[in-house]
Amino acid sequence: MSDVSDWWQTSIIDMEPGRIELRGQPIQDLIGNVGFAEMIWLMVRGDRPTPDQLSLFEAALVSAVDHGPQAPSIAAARMAVTCGLSLNNAMASAVNMLGDVHGGAGEQAVELCHHIQGFDGDLGQALDVWIADNGKIIPGFGHRFHKPVDPRAPRLMEMVQEAMQAGACTGEFSQIAQHVEAELANRKQEPIPMNVDGATAVIYAELGFAPPLARGLFCISRSVGILAHSWEQVQQGGRNKGPTPPKYRWTFTKD
Numbered sequence: 721m722s723d724v725s726d727w728w729q730t731s732i733i734d735m736e737p738g739r740i741e742l743r744g745q746p747i748q749d750l751i752g753n754v755g756f757a758e759m760i761w762l763m764v765r766g767d768r769p770t771p772d773q774l775s776l777f778e779a780a781l782v783s784a785v786d787h788g789p790q791a792p793s794i795a796a797a798r799m800a801v802t803c804g805l806s807l808n809n810a811m812a813s814a815v816n817m818l819g820d821v822h823g824g825a826g827e828q829a830v831e832l833c834h835h836i837q838g839f840d841g842d843l844g845q846a847l848d849v850w851i852a853d854n855g856k857i858i859p860g861f862g863h864r865f866h867k868p869v870d871p872r873a874p875r876l877m878e879m880v881q882e883a884m885q886a887g888a889c890t891g892e893f894s895q896i897a898q899h900v901e902a903e904l905a906n907r908k909q910e911p912i913p914m915n916v917d918g919a920t921a922v923i924y925a926e927l928g929f930a931p932p933l934a935r936g937l938f939c940i941s942r943s944v945g946i947l948a949h950s951w952e953q954v955q956q957g958g959r960n961k962g963p964t965p966p967k968y969r970w971t972f973t974k975d
């Protein structure tokens with residue numbers, strides 16, 4: 721039978737009738753003792769964060785929960801509800817909008833931090849190599865709406881400093897990101913400040929999360945806002961709401 725039992729192999733959960741253990745801990749010991757953010761960490765990584773690591777991790781999760789119906793994912797969720805979809809379908813529609821351009825900058829910014837950390841040369845050269853491979857827009861910096869400053873980023877970076885002082889992280893990636901920010905400002909001759917994706921990327925990198933997990937964690941965080949907006953739309957009603965009020969039309973381009 722081992723060809724059957726070995727089909728799926730996991731160190732996440734062990735279970736038999738009447739017993740559930742997650743990462744080696746009985747579920748009844750976790751319930752009531754472990755918060756949701758710590759549970760995410762435990763499930764994904766298999767170990768437990770220190771209290772200082774946990775509060776930094778939780779701050780990153782809190783910071784990205786919502787960015788309003790201007791965000792395509794939130795608008796998609798609300799539109800989906802007005803099309804008659806249930807909450808799970810609305811949430812899935814929204815999460816499916818999170819790609820390389822919308823919601824993906826955090827993963828790219830962790831990759832950038834790792835690239836700079838491992839680069840044999842100065843920061844300017846490291847950035848040039850990155851730009852040659854990935855294009856001139858540096859992930860995690862700049863914001864279309866929050867000018868001059870994305871209010872989430874300075875607060876998160878303040879928390880990284882506190883965590884560093886408490887020994888929860890080294891501050892290496894925070895320093896890299898600050899150097900990138902300074903280099904960008906120098907090159908453009910105007911500030912292009914770190915945004916929420918840049919700051920959460922610093923946190924995830926400092927805490928040792930692999931780049932793809934930055935996107936997965938962003939999806940968990942943004943799902944909170946997606947659920948809230950979906951539910952609000954359910955309560956508001958509305959049928960078949962498209963992206964603009966119907967009196968506005970697209971621009972027809974004649975061939």
Ligand SMILES: CC(C)(COP(=O)(O)OP(=O)(O)OC[C@H]1O[C@@H](n2cnc3c(N)ncnc32)[C@H](O)[C@@H]1OP(=O)(O)O)[C@@H](O)C(=O)NCCC(=O)NCCS
Nearest residue numbers: 825856857858859860861862863864908912915916917918
């Ligand atoms: C968010 C974003 C689209 C805003 O772009 P924007 O509205 O054009 O920003 P600005 O008008 O302030 O840009 C001013 C200049 O800085 C450049 N710039 C903006 N963000 C930049 C970045 N991250 N890297 C390099 N250059 C950037 C612009 O190209 C522009 O240059 P130009 O005048 O030579 O064309 C852009 O900053 C970006 O793509 N950032 C990276 C992706 C990211 O982190 N997204 C998550 C946002 S929360």
